[in-house]
Amino acid sequence: MEKTRLLILFGGQSEEHEVSCRSAVTVIRAVDQEKYEMLLVGVTKEGHWVKTDDVSQIEKDCWQKGKVSAVLSPDAVNRGVWLMDGKKTELWPVDAAFSVLHGRLGEDGSIQGIFELARIPYVGCGILSPALAMDKIYTKKIVESLGIRQAKYVVLRKRELADREKAAGLVEEHLSYPVFVKPSCSGSSRGVSQAKNRGELWDSLASAARYDSKILVEETIVGRELECAVLGGDDPRASGVGEILSAADFYDYDAKYNNPQSRTAADPELPGDAAGEIRRDAVEIFQAIDGWGMARVDFFLEEKTGEVVFNEMNTIPGFTSISMYPFLWESRGLSVENLVERLIRLAFVREKER
Template sequence: MNKKKTVVVLFGGQSSEHDISLLSAKNIISNIDTDRYSILMVGITKEGKWLLYNGSIDNIKPREWEKHASPAFISPDATQKSLIKINKNKFEAIPIDVVFPVLHGLYGEDGTVQGLLEMARIPYVGCGVLASSISMDKVYTKIIAEKQGIDQADYVVAYKKELKEIDKVVSKIESSLDYPCFIKPSNAGSSVGITKAHNREELIKGLNLAAVHDRKILVEEAIIGREIECAVLGNEEIRASLVGEIISAGEFYDYDAKYNNEESKTIISPDLPREIVEEIREKAIRIFKAIDGQGLSRVDFFVEKDTNKVIFNEINTMPGFTPISMYPMLWENMGISKKELVNKLIELALRRVDF
């Protein structure tokens, strides 16, 4: 009888998406095949403290889970491949086989944790260092899309230090883009720090807000159209799902519209011409390959009103697994249950050729 492999589910983190990570982790842990895997739940607090969680899955809630946890961290020592548990100044090394880093946003989805796991030579779910870091940075993702010849919104890049001369920045943006336009931190997730500007005053406010979240700021033209998402899965052989549509209750799909407004909707297999769906699927795979993706990603597009032109928006290398998240729903629509999907992702991690 084969011995169970030990999987560490890593959740929480220091990003603005900490609470979303907890929701995703609960869903993932609930769907891991415990006949095949032993599970260690490791959380990272908002302050960056690593803790081995020993409580119920139901209590993986903001701050609550920390009450039932003890200090532990993944060793970067490649000869150990272990979780180091600390108890009264004594250290215990627990062997581990694979890590599922359910971390969204900075310090988790951006290549940092992936780098630690590469050093430790521990297989992990999802994209590698390069793909994770490029995809987290919206500006560099756009550069990759440009090289692929994939249509996307026109944009201007600004930097936090430039805002000391705000009039120059505004003039540069207004000479390239019309209102309305979107202002985004280049490195942030769940639409945190994103605003839509209809005039100069709103543009200045949006630039200052984005600068709170990142030193690099992306300003994009507003695309009028439908928001469409596609899921990809695989290492060498990449599959793309059919598509889903986001109907935002707000003016755009910001954090509040995603997680706090019940009037926002997700539609699986929306009414779109077949050739448009196939174009989106093909471009999703092309972008995933271009960033050197592995495991999973969700690729987001617009279908422009009137023209039906497919316009790339962004790629997310660790998409949400919450009850309202599109990624698992898209695969369920393809006949792959959450349980099958979660265990497939772990299998893909264990089969990666670079470990």
């Protein structure tokens, strides 16, 4: 039997580049080599696309030195990746793609747009849902329409920061300290911080503005951090609930990826029907943003009210060895190998349904 030719994309220009490389290692190792022939293409931080020969080069972080340029063509007839090695150019035909690019220019509909043009079946959500979910402010508007609770918020544009007093006044009119400040489009906690007073608010706004021109300021939700994985097409299913046990005050980049004391737990004990509510909300939000394939939906369980509060969602969730998405499915008896296979199959199902 001929093998299915699978393109794996990783790295990327976003601030989540390193996380994407780590996610790619998990995915590549989980792909069934009997069934699939893989082409590994890394995107450098500058946005150069290079063919990578072996997963160990990603682990050793030396894939950037690859000599063969890879160009994903939007051509739907000559469908695939053009490999350019000096003067020699050849087409590597692609049957399906699995992009593990997190964050901007990967998890925001842009790569999905190229796959659509080329008519290449691809893993995960289509163009609309990543574009929406990448933008925390737009996600909030959708979730608002579902009547699911989320943190109260204020939106500021970068240009509004020029008048610091006015910007702080706007925040203080609607929210009380401490507040959380985050770039609308970012991930892995980049640019996210808490501000306890006006002075800190200015610092937080400035650091969020380094990542995006739209800034979200939210009331602080004190409580537990819970996440839920969604998998499927027309009839998506929710995994069990996972809990983040952060080693830091909040789940910042270091707490997520560098602090071994941060832990995750599957199916923690939760009061009442909190787990059921989270699982139902996760699927409802996934469908409301027109999700397909996979997403991870994140919540808080507020301490003082016991209420479930939606936080944010990710359409290309982390696949690192400590990531919640594969972990939650593994706890439900679905190995990462079977999970990856299921996700690739779903890419073909969507293609066929069209």
